[in-house]
Amino acid sequence: MNIYQSKINFNDDFPLRHPADVMKLDRLGSFHQTRLSFSRQLIDELISNNWKTEIIKWNINSIGTGNAVIKISSKQRIYSLVVFCHQINDDERSDRVIAEKWDMTFSLFLGIPSKEELDEMSKNLKIQELGRHLPKQLTLSRANKSVRVFNSVLNNLSEGKQPDKKMINNIGYLVRTTAVYGNGKFGIADYLPETNDNPLNKPFQAEMLTVYLIRYFSIELVNYLAKEKGKDKSITLSNEISKHVGVGNATGLGMAPFLINHQKLIHKWIQARETAISRVLSIKKLSTYNQTKIFNLIERAYLYTTQWNVDDVIQFKRINVLRKELKDISNNKSLNGLLNNDYPLQNVYLHFINKISIETQEILNSIFIEPFPELLDDLTNEMGTDEQNTVAIGYKVNELIKIIKDKYSWALKIDIKNPDENFYFWYTSQAKLEPRLGATQIDHGKEKQLPFDIPQQVQNALKILTKLPDDMTGAEAMILHPEIRNIIKRVIINENFPFSEIQNNLVGKKVRPIDLLRCKLSFFGATKYDPKSNLWTRITLFQGAPLPHQLQEENATEWLFPYLVNA
Amino acid sequence: MLNVSLNEIYSETYKAYRSVGIEWGIAKDGANLSRWLAEHNFYFLGSILKNADLYKTGKISLSLKKNTFKKPFSAALMGLLLVEYISSDNVKWQGYVYDYKFLIASMAIIAKEQNINLILKCNKTTIAYTLEKNIFLQKDKIINTNYFYLEPFHLKEKLSLNHLETLKALPVPKVNKNCWERLKLMAFETYVPESETSKTGAGY
Numbered sequence: 001m002n003i004y005q006s007k008i009n010f011n012d013d014f015p016l017r018h019p020a021d022v023m024k025l026d027r028l029g030s031f032h033q034t035r036l037s038f039s040r041q042l043i044d045e046l047i048s049n050n051w052k053t054e055i056i057k058w059n060i061n062s063i064g065t066g067n068a069v070i071k072i073s074s075k076q077r078i079y080s081l082v083v084f085c086h087q088i089n090d091d092e093r094s095d096r097v098i099a100e101k102w103d104m105t106f107s108l109f110l111g112i113p114s115k116e117e118l119d120e121m122s123k124n125l126k127i128q129e130l131g132r133h134l135p136k137q138l139t140l141s142r143a144n145k146s147v148r149v150f151n152s153v154l155n156n157l158s159e160g161k162q163p164d165k166k167m168i169n170n171i172g173y174l175v176r177t178t179a180v181y182g183n184g185k186f187g188i189a190d191y192l193p194e195t196n197d198n199p200l201n202k203p204f205q206a207e208m209l210t211v212y213l214i215r216y217f218s219i220e221l222v223n224y225l226a227k228e229k230g231k232d233k234s235i236t237l238s239n240e241i242s243k244h245v246g247v248g249n250a251t252g253l254g255m256a257p258f259l260i261n262h263q264k265l266i267h268k269w270i271q272a273r274e275t276a277i278s279r280v281l282s283i284k285k286l287s288t289y290n291q292t293k294i295f296n297l298i299e300r301a302y303l304y305t306t307q308w309n310v311d312d313v314i315q316f317k318r319i320n321v322l323r324k325e326l327k328d329i330s331n332n333k334s335l336n337g338l339l340n341n342d343y344p345l346q347n348v349y350l351h352f353i354n355k356i357s358i359e360t361q362e363i364l365n366s367i368f369i370e371p372f373p374e375l376l377d378d379l380t381n382e383m384g385t386d387e388q389n390t391v392a393i394g395y396k397v398n399e400l401i402k403i404i405k406d407k408y409s410w411a412l413k414i415d416i417k418n419p420d421e422n423f424y425f426w427y428t429s430q431a432k433l434e435p436r437l438g439a440t441q442i443d444h445g446k447e448k449q450l451p452f453d454i455p456q457q458v459q460n461a462l463k464i465l466t467k468l469p470d471d472m473t474g475a476e477a478m479i480l481h482p483e484i485r486n487i488i489k490r491v492i493i494n495e496n497f498p499f500s501e502i503q504n505n506l507v508g509k510k511v512r513p514i515d516l517l518r519c520k521l522s523f524f525g526a527t528k529y530d531p532k533s534n535l536w537t538r539i540t541l542f543q544g545a546p547l548p549h550q551l552q553e554e555n556a557t558e559w560l561f562p563y564l565v566n567a
Numbered sequence: 568m569l570n571v572s573l574n575e576i577y578s579e580t581y582k583a584y585r586s587v588g589i590e591w592g593i594a595k596d597g598a599n600l601s602r603w604l605a606e607h608n609f610y611f612l613g614s615i616l617k618n619a620d621l622y623k624t625g626k627i628s629l630s631l632k633k634n635t636f637k638k639p640f641s642a643a644l645m646g647l648l649l650v651e652y653i654s655s656d657n658v659k660w661q662g663y664v665y666d667y668k669f670l671i672a673s674m675a676i677i678a679k680e681q682n683i684n685l686i687l688k689c690n691k692t693t694i695a696y697t698l699e700k701n702i703f704l705q706k707d708k709i710i711n712t713n714y715f716y717l718e719p720f721h722l723k724e725k726l727s728l729n730h731l732e733t734l735k736a737l738p739v740p741k742v743n744k745n746c747w748e749r750l751k752l753m754a755f756e757t758y759v760p761e762s763e764t765s766k767t768g769a770g771y
Contacts (some may be wrong), residue, residue: 184574445759475652487593
């Protein structure tokens, strides 16, 4: 069922932005949540198909240890979140992926687990990566309490008081996940987009459902423990505050290689986003209702930035600029006229584009897309894909050279002999097999680097190709020179999927891996990016999203830019 | 026996091949072929280990022309490139092949992705062919030679071979635990001890 009924007229005539503009890290690292983000897609699905959530097992004791099973079902499907809560010491609680103990461990399970399956999970979930997991498990995750917030909320509720809103807003969550594994990791089920005709067959829907249910569990847990502690004196967390509670996440480099390894998929994501932007910029007329919506969203975005507080100096400055520019746009006297004319969003876009930061440009794109869900339906269905295993046949050497010179000119301009352009190398660490960034001049292990030195590979391939006959096929060239197989495959994929390649040197001194993380996290629908360095960030997921009992309320789909009044 | 996921098979095979110095692109191709074999219930794990050993000791050929009975062409590593080459250049190829089931996997993958039809023979017997994105093969045929013929297939009708269907719904390959551990040990060779510079700013 489509939850969006109205129709907007638009022409697909506003050109998509060029990959050379979009696929730069400074822009990718400025993306915000949009209606296309996977957490938004999940909530739309839960609303559309009237999913019901029910706690079917609750063996949690008064100190918060034990296990629980939360069932979530539509007419066609049943999944369950299996939860184990553990007692750990404060000094054992770590956000690092290399931690070995957690307050809570989780798995999203296909159907309802039997007693035997629960017993098996009770042994393996708590050890996470060290365990072997069942093929009916769709995800594997763990979380730690934000002890300060959790205890404060618990104490307040047990004494019959709501917690301090300012503290809730500053932290934003009761628990923080440190990993959510999917797609076949450690023996769990593979993600098979072609054979899975289920609602989780879009990218990262199983992971998003896991996090959404973790959020629900965290609120149920604190309410339960408050009741255990305060008995009749206790109250439950208010709807307003509960809705502002998200799930925290600490994300490091583990996420970065995904954007490089899944070329076709990334193209699909970015193309969907760019197409959405193009469509809304092509809208000829805005109703008064939608003009007001745009005004309100700009104002809402401004309010959101007033509650987006970070320590990171670079991001702090960017937020300050964003805040000021949003205020300026909102107060700009020409805004009303621009929105009232033909092609209103295009007018606004062209009027402000050269006067505002990339961060503000991209938040405007999120705002522009927001009121028009009916323009996005087909796009959300196009955001998953299988990666291609073979290289499209038919390319001759001279054509490959032309493509490289045309599509990879950015890579050919890089002086790969300059040590600054080979400053880093990516590798997989022996510690929990996480991707890491080593310094070429200092660290050992470059010979085991991951193939992310795209400019070097492109330039080497071009040298080889120029020595071969023009009419030789690419396939024969790669048989003669297997060392160029990897990059030629990338080049040909990029020829057909232009948003598939990040156009920066990922091993250069200037690279900011945090931009890679933010790009991916924006597609998850993260908010309140809180970088702790260039290598890792904290974020919040599902902050402002409707809780299970609110899914059928009016405007439940609209939760861009979470903001807690009086916080 | 151990349940493993297709994703694990891909990633561990890729790394294991890398650990013996196989080029990135070729290692990825080999991993994709292994994944396909596992998905279709073919024995694959021992073949990967053997191919890696043969590559390491120089007893296997990556050349279309320079292959012999004693040093056959590695279908496990070069199978995808070979089917792309035959399809691109519209040529017939023949040669000594090590582990022809990887050719079957290669034919199936390119058929599905690019709708290209090929036929594999040994002597005068058809072993497998692809048509309309499907692969048809004599699954239990005993092959006494390692010399094969692979060429474009232009026939419009099915030959009388069994139809191999893609397995659906939570395929869970089972593998020999010892072989899997050996593969993982090889994969481990590609990992690097974390340096102090890597730790800086990474949240330690």
